[in-house]
Amino acid sequence: MKVQFSDVSMRFGAMEVLQHVTLGAEEGEFLCIVGPSGCGKSTLLNIAGGFLAPGSGSVTIDGEPVTAPDRRRIFVFQERGVFPWLTVEGNIGFGLFDMDEAGRAARVAQYIDLVGLKGFEKSYPRELSGGMKQRVEVARALAVNPDVLFLDEPFGALDSITRLQMRSELLRIWRAERKTVLFVTHDIEESVQLADRVVVMSARPGRIRRVVDIDIPHPRDLSSRRYIELRDLIFGEIGLAHQV
Amino acid sequence: MSRSRLLPLTGIAVALAAWQIAIMLRPSLIPGPIAVARGIGELAVRGLLVKYVVASLFRVTWGYLAALVIAIPLGLLLGMVRIGEMAANPILQILRPISPLAWIPIAILWFGVGDVSAIFLIFLAALLPMTVATMNAVHNIDPVHLAAARNFGIPLRARMRDVLIPAILPQLIVAMRIALGVAWLVVVAAEMIAVNSGLGFLIVDARNAGNRYDLVVAGMVLIGLVGIVLDLLMRRLERLDSVRWGYASE
Amino acid sequence: MGAAMRSPRIQHSTFNIEHSTLRFVLPIITAAIGIILWSVAVKASGTKIFPTPAAVAKAITTLAEKSLLWRYIADSLTRVFAGYFAAILIGIPLGFLLGWYAPLARAINPLIQMLRPISPLAWMPLAVIWFGVSNAAPIFLIFLASLFPIIVAAMNGVRNVPPMYLQAGRNFGLSTPQLMRRVMIPAVLPRIIVGLRLAFGIAWVVLVAAEMIAVDSGLGYLIIDARNAGKRYDLVVAGMLMIGLIGLLLDTAIRKVEVWISD
Numbered sequence: 001m002k003v004q005f006s007d008v009s010m011r012f013g014a015m016e017v018l019q020h021v022t023l024g025a026e027e028g029e030f031l032c033i034v035g036p037s038g039c040g041k042s043t044l045l046n047i048a049g050g051f052l053a054p055g056s057g058s059v060t061i062d063g064e065p066v067t068a069p070d071r072r073r074i075f076v077f078q079e080r081g082v083f084p085w086l087t088v089e090g091n092i093g094f095g096l097f098d099m100d101e102a103g104r105a106a107r108v109a110q111y112i113d114l115v116g117l118k119g120f121e122k123s124y125p126r127e128l129s130g131g132m133k134q135r136v137e138v139a140r141a142l143a144v145n146p147d148v149l150f151l152d153e154p155f156g157a158l159d160s161i162t163r164l165q166m167r168s169e170l171l172r173i174w175r176a177e178r179k180t181v182l183f184v185t186h187d188i189e190e191s192v193q194l195a196d197r198v199v200v201m202s203a204r205p206g207r208i209r210r211v212v213d214i215d216i217p218h219p220r221d222l223s224s225r226r227y228i229e230l231r232d233l234i235f236g237e238i239g240l241a242h243q244v
Numbered sequence: 245m246s247r248s249r250l251l252p253l254t255g256i257a258v259a260l261a262a263w264q265i266a267i268m269l270r271p272s273l274i275p276g277p278i279a280v281a282r283g284i285g286e287l288a289v290r291g292l293l294v295k296y297v298v299a300s301l302f303r304v305t306w307g308y309l310a311a312l313v314i315a316i317p318l319g320l321l322l323g324m325v326r327i328g329e330m331a332a333n334p335i336l337q338i339l340r341p342i343s344p345l346a347w348i349p350i351a352i353l354w355f356g357v358g359d360v361s362a363i364f365l366i367f368l369a370a371l372l373p374m375t376v377a378t379m380n381a382v383h384n385i386d387p388v389h390l391a392a393a394r395n396f397g398i399p400l401r402a403r404m405r406d407v408l409i410p411a412i413l414p415q416l417i418v419a420m421r422i423a424l425g426v427a428w429l430v431v432v433a434a435e436m437i438a439v440n441s442g443l444g445f446l447i448v449d450a451r452n453a454g455n456r457y458d459l460v461v462a463g464m465v466l467i468g469l470v471g472i473v474l475d476l477l478m479r480r481l482e483r484l485d486s487v488r489w490g491y492a493s494e
Numbered sequence: 495m496g497a498a499m500r501s502p503r504i505q506h507s508t509f510n511i512e513h514s515t516l517r518f519v520l521p522i523i524t525a526a527i528g529i530i531l532w533s534v535a536v537k538a539s540g541t542k543i544f545p546t547p548a549a550v551a552k553a554i555t556t557l558a559e560k561s562l563l564w565r566y567i568a569d570s571l572t573r574v575f576a577g578y579f580a581a582i583l584i585g586i587p588l589g590f591l592l593g594w595y596a597p598l599a600r601a602i603n604p605l606i607q608m609l610r611p612i613s614p615l616a617w618m619p620l621a622v623i624w625f626g627v628s629n630a631a632p633i634f635l636i637f638l639a640s641l642f643p644i645i646v647a648a649m650n651g652v653r654n655v656p657p658m659y660l661q662a663g664r665n666f667g668l669s670t671p672q673l674m675r676r677v678m679i680p681a682v683l684p685r686i687i688v689g690l691r692l693a694f695g696i697a698w699v700v701l702v703a704a705e706m707i708a709v710d711s712g713l714g715y716l717i718i719d720a721r722n723a724g725k726r727y728d729l730v731v732a733g734m735l736m737i738g739l740i741g742l743l744l745d746t747a748i749r750k751v752e753v754w755i756s757d
Contacts, residue, residue, distance in 0.1 A: 051394075069391070069394045069395045069397075070395075070397065071395065071396050071397035073395075074394070074395055074396070075395050077388050077391075077392065080386065080388055081388050081389070081392050083389060083392075083407070083411075084489035084490070085410040085411070085412070085413065085487070085489060086410075086486075094396060095396035095397070095398075097398070097402070110415070124485060124488075124489060125489065126488070126489045144396060153476060182484045187338070210352075249599070251597055251600040251601040252600055252601060252603060252604045254601055255600075255601030255602050255603075255605060256604055256605065257602060258601075259605055268501055272623065273623050274620060274623060308563065318527040327516070327520060329520065330516060330517050330520045331520040331521055331523070331524040332521075332524065333521065334521040334525075335521065335524060335525060335528070336737075337742050337745075338739060338742050339738060340695070340738075340741070340742075341695060341698050341699060341737060341738050341740075341741020341742055341744075341745065342699075342702070342734050342737050342738045342741070343699040343700070343701075343702035343703055343737070345615075345702055345703045345706060345714075345716075346702045346717050346733070346734050346737060348706075348713070348717075348718075348722035349717060349718070349720070349727065349730045349732075350544075350727075350731075351731065352546065352721075353543060353727065382604060425610075425611060429611065429613040430613070432612075432613040432616050433613045433615040433616075433703055434616075436615055436616075437706075444613075444615075444616065447616050447619065450620075451619045457619070457620075457623075460619050460620070461620075463616070464612050464617070465608075465614070466607060466614050467612050467616060468610075468611050468612050469606040469608070470611070471610070471611020471612070472607055472611065474611075475607070475611070477532060
């Protein structure tokens with residue numbers, strides 16, 4: 001297992017946010033964690049990223065226990081993680097401080113190309129749309145060649161049309177590099193569209209209810225029977241009637 | 245003449261006209277705009293215009309820069325170290341309402357009457373607001389940015405240099421502009437009390453040495469003009485690309 | 495990162511201590527250290543003039559006993575309130591007008607920008623001409639000093655009322671006076687209060703300067719007089735301390751009003 005959560009529990013004051021979570025992610029896997037608010041999914045990610053210490057239990061990446069943030073596992077926030085005082089170039093090159101000038105420029109150019117932001121090298125984040133800023137953040141994360149990527153509801157602040165576009169973009173970019181991805185979302189459809197496996201969590205206390213294998217090959221047809229089956233399965237797990 | 249310039253100019257023109265008329269209707273010691281303009285001309289001819297403006301600016305510059313040199317690092321420290329802020333804050337809050345001018349007796353005690361006293365007062369006036377503003381700016385940093393920096397393995401000193409400072413720069417520059425305004429205000433007051441050159445001195449001296457109220461008001465006008473120029477210059481800093489992002493409503 | 499970013503473990507400060515009793519105890523410790531250092535410095539330098547903390551405390555109690563203290567405080571407070579409220583009476587309506595009618599604001603703005611950098615003290619000669627050497631002159635200076643921040647606060651308050659409030663008001667058929675009364679004023683009030691508090695802070699600071707010239711009572715007067723009439727620096731520092739404390743008290747009081755209003 002690339003990433004292994006072993007019996008992780010966490011309390012915030014009197015609230016038990018995570019309870020005995022054991023979960024493994026394989027190398028190169030796209031793993032989605034879904035659940036209602038308060039199920040601890042963001043907390044789980046933060047623990048994996050080394051930003052939080054678990055109350056009990058541990059997380060290991062490649063066998064090494066996680067104790068602090070590290071550049072081998074990069075967190076992608078919502079687009080507000082982008083540094084507003086740096087250009088697109090500056091942002092993407094941010095983690096490459098120990099490369100020489102030429103190497104850095106080449107790497108930056110490569111990732112600008114990959115995320116489709118060619119022509120915007122010298123633009124500032126305030127001149128970009130939400131989706132574009134998100135791409136900058138993904139590029140910045142990938143540029144340092146991490147082993148694992150954590151994404152915490154990265155498309156949450158985008159409108160739904162942009163969200164759909166960004167999902168295909170993310171898959172395209174992911175396929176180019178095949179990093180291990182842990183992706184947290186509250187959007188069930190999103191999880192079925194993106195993930196190899198979906199971890200369904202319940203809230204209060206945060207526990208894993210079920211892990212669902214998404215065995216549909218990419219590109220996924222959103223009207224295919226299997227897609228709808230899996231999606232409804234997860235809806236059912238979460239306890240939602242599928243009507244409005 | 246573009247429409248946006250017309251209104252302000254009209255406003256000024258109307259005010260000047262009203263002033264002139266008021267003086268003509270009810271003559272008093274206070275001069276009208278024309279007399280004031282002549283007063284400014286007189287100062288220019290006597291070579292005092294430039295001399296006094298420069299003297300005042302000189303004092304402001306020294307006091308202001310000295311304040312920045314201490315306030316910014318101090319504010320950074322207090323902002324980053326929680327204990328520091330908790331310890332110092334109440335004391336800062338007590339010092340804040342005390343007018344810099346209340347320090348005049350102490351300034352004179354320590355530095356005597358003269359330039360150094362005036363510069364000290366300006367230093368004091370700018371120091372506190374700058375420190376508090378820097379401290380607050382550090383507190384208002386989006387924690388996401390610092391977390392991202394840690395994520396990428398940036399060491400502490402580089403984090404301060406490459407993330408902390410750029411992140412607080414917009415707020416810092418606004419605070420610097422306001423502090424400069426305060427410094428300019430105080431220099432005038434300081435000069436009325438403790439020195440013998442400069443615009444503040446001009447006002448006091450013109451009145452004492454012969455009721456030259458045209459020069460008094462001329463001095464006030466010059467103070468206002470230089471103040472505006474200083475403010476505008478600082479505002480230009482706010483338009484730098486690496487800082488513009490910090491101001492809402494672009 | 496959501497809620498996790500706000501958990502106690504992730505701080506934007508480099509040191510992670512957070513304890514509510516520390517908040518109380520630390521400043522007291524710092525103040526105590528400060529006072530001790532002050533005392534030591536004074537004794538070590540052998541100055542005959544600069545007071546020790548003990549001397550300052552004694553000065554304050556003497557003043558209190560002679561009831562001069564209360565008279566001075568009362569006089570200072572009267573002046574500051576008079577000037578400040580005069581500024582509110584004129585500044586708020588004026589600011590509202592400027593905020594409501596943008597062209598008016600554009601016309602008058604340069605004047606405001608011109609007058610603002612002029613220290614209230616610079617107006618003193620004019621003030622003396624208009625009001626003579628009396629209580630009115632310092633009150634006028636305080637009025638002037640508070641006026642500009644109040645105008646600007648009122649103006650910005652009106653400008654920043656979300657247009658959708660006014661649209662909703664019109665939608666429900668309110669006439670302009672009704673709109674003002676039922677929508678704008680309640681919407682503006684919490685927004686102005688911060689500006690009013692800052693303006694009061696300015697008024698308080700200017701008070702000291704104003705009292706340094708042409709009056710014979712008050713905390714500012716105390717400071718200047720104590721020095722001139724006999725190098726009584728213990729009174730000077732006592733005056734400064736009281737100015738700081740009272741200023742802080744008043745500021746805190748207004749903050750409470752702020753909180754109360756925004757409920």
